[in-house]
Amino acid sequence: MEITPDHIVLFQWNGFHLNATIAYTWAVMALLVALSWLATRGIRLEGPRSRWQNVMEAVVLAIRGQVREVSGGAGGDGCLPFIGALFLFIAVSNELHAVPGWHAPTGSLSTTAALALCVAFSVPIYGIRKAGLKHYLSHYLSPVFFMFPIHMISEISRTIALAVRLFGNIMSGSMVVALLLVIAPLFFPVLIQALDLIIGLIQAYIFAILAMVYIAAAVRNEDETQPEQSS
Amino acid sequence: MDSTTWIGIVSICASAICMAIGAIAPALGEAKAIQQALSSIAQQPDEAGAISRTLFIGLAMIESIAIYCLVISIILIFANPFWSHAIAKPGG
Numbered sequence: 479m480e481i482t483p484d485h486i487v488l489f490q491w492n493g494f495h496l497n498a499t500i501a502y503t504w505a506v507m508a509l510l511v512a513l514s515w516l517a518t519r520g521i522r523l524e525g526p527r528s529r530w531q532n533v534m535e536a537v538v539l540a541i542r543g544q545v546r547e548v549s550g551g552a553g554g555d556g557c558l559p560f561i562g563a564l565f566l567f568i569a570v571s572n573e574l575h576a577v578p579g580w581h582a583p584t585g586s587l588s589t590t591a592a593l594a595l596c597v598a599f600s601v602p603i604y605g606i607r608k609a610g611l612k613h614y615l616s617h618y619l620s621p622v623f624f625m626f627p628i629h630m631i632s633e634i635s636r637t638i639a640l641a642v643r644l645f646g647n648i649m650s651g652s653m654v655v656a657l658l659l660v661i662a663p664l665f666f667p668v669l670i671q672a673l674d675l676i677i678g679l680i681q682a683y684i685f686a687i688l689a690m691v692y693i694a695a696a697v698r699n700e701d702e703t704q705p706e707q708s709s
Numbered sequence: 710m711d712s713t714t715w716i717g718i719v720s721i722c723a724s725a726i727c728m729a730i731g732a733i734a735p736a737l738g739e740a741k742a743i744q745q746a747l748s749s750i751a752q753q754p755d756e757a758g759a760i761s762r763t764l765f766i767g768l769a770m771i772e773s774i775a776i777y778c779l780v781i782s783i784i785l786i787f788a789n790p791f792w793s794h795a796i797a798k799p800g801g
Contacts, residue, residue, distance in 0.1 A: 547762065639773050646776035653783065684769040691766065 482649065483581035484588060503583040506571045541565060541686075548687060549694040557604055557693050564593065565686035572648060572678025575671070582678070585648040587641065594641035597689040598633065605696035614696070640688060647681045713795045720789050724782035731778025738771045 483498035490496070517530035527535075541562045542555065549557075574580050583589045605614040618629045651674040658667045746764040750757045784790075 547758070639770075642780060643769065643773040643776055646773075646780045650776070650779055650783065653787075680765070681769075684765060687762070687766060688769065 482586045482588075483583065484586050486581065498581045499583050499586040499589055502571070502581055503589060506567060506574070506583065510566060510570060537566075538562065544687065545690055548690045549697070556607075557600070557690065560596075560600055561686050561690050561693075564597075564689055565682050568593070568644065568685055569679055569682035572682055573675060575652070575674055575678060582648050582652070584644055584678075584681075585652055587645045590641040590645040593644070593685070594637045597640060597692065598637040600689075601633075601692050601696045604693045608697045636692065640685065644681055644685055647677055651677055713792070716789070716791050716795050720785045720792065724785040727778050727785070728782045731782075732775055735771050735775040739768055742767050742771065 483502065486498035487495050488498055488501050514534070517528075517534040519530075520528050521531055538558075542558055545555070545558050545561055568584055571582050571584050575582050584593075602614060605617075608614075618626050651670075655667050655670050655674065658670055742764060746760055749760050753760075
């Protein structure tokens with residue numbers, strides 16, 4: 479039994495392996511890009527709007543509302559593209575689980591580790607952009623200098639937790655369906671798959687919100703240590 | 710019994726114990742968190758949005774512990790490294 483789509487090789491050429499994870503990631507990317515291109519083709523501020531534009535505006539406004547609630551104000555709008563991309567990618571790849579033969583790329587530890595690394599690196603980037611390199615690095619040494627290893631452990635462990643949480647939820651979902659198909663086919667797997675769709679959406683939400691919480695915490699640290707910069 | 714059988718027995722028992730104990734503690738923790746959140750929402754319905762968002766984040770944190778146990782159990786059963794090692798070695 480496959481516990482990760484990494485082992486499913488779809489295409490092989492001169493030692494180059496195209497596995498299912500990469501192929502389905504490309505599929506999600508192509509779908510998102512095509513939908514956004516279609517929606518923003520006839521975009522306009524005045525007059526009647528197309529249906530596509532309305533849908534996209536609703537999605538963007540909903541994500542921006544959540545980001546603003548977590549970051550406490552419009553200060554978090556700088557990371558809206560990043561958080562929105564994370565959420566949309568994870569949500570679409572999880573929800574396409576309803577398509578037969580689909581292997582969610584988020585069911586592979588490689589994809590989720592890559593996403594978690596993106597979050598881990600974007601936290602210092604946003605922190606440094608807000609308050610400068612020196613002030614950001616100084617918060618690693620607060621309240622006393624020997625807390626530095628604790629800070630590092632917390633950063634590493636929360637990155638691993640982000641990756642393993644998403645991977646574990648999605649992988650266990652598809653695995654439970656596969657097991658139930660053997661034990662009780664026909665009806666129960668459908669119910670579990672419906673539950674998987676909810677879980678996939680909730681996990682996408684949680685991943686995006688946790689990324690936002692980490693970034694907001696890094697940015698807020700700078701506000702506390704540097705009150706004159708926040709004004 | 711040879712080593713392959715022992716590895717199989719120990720892996721299955723270990724994954725069962727890991728899943729059983731690893732599900733109890735997060736279940737108690739989540740129950741406590743949801744109980745507190747519900748009573749808070751009952752007292753202050755205006756803050757329901759903030760409370761439920763924090764609740765979701767906290768539940769995700771708690772649940773990830775159970776997920777770690779699940780991942781370890783699944784690895785022990787379906788992708789056991791010790792088992793593969795023992796099978797690959799000639800003569801068990």
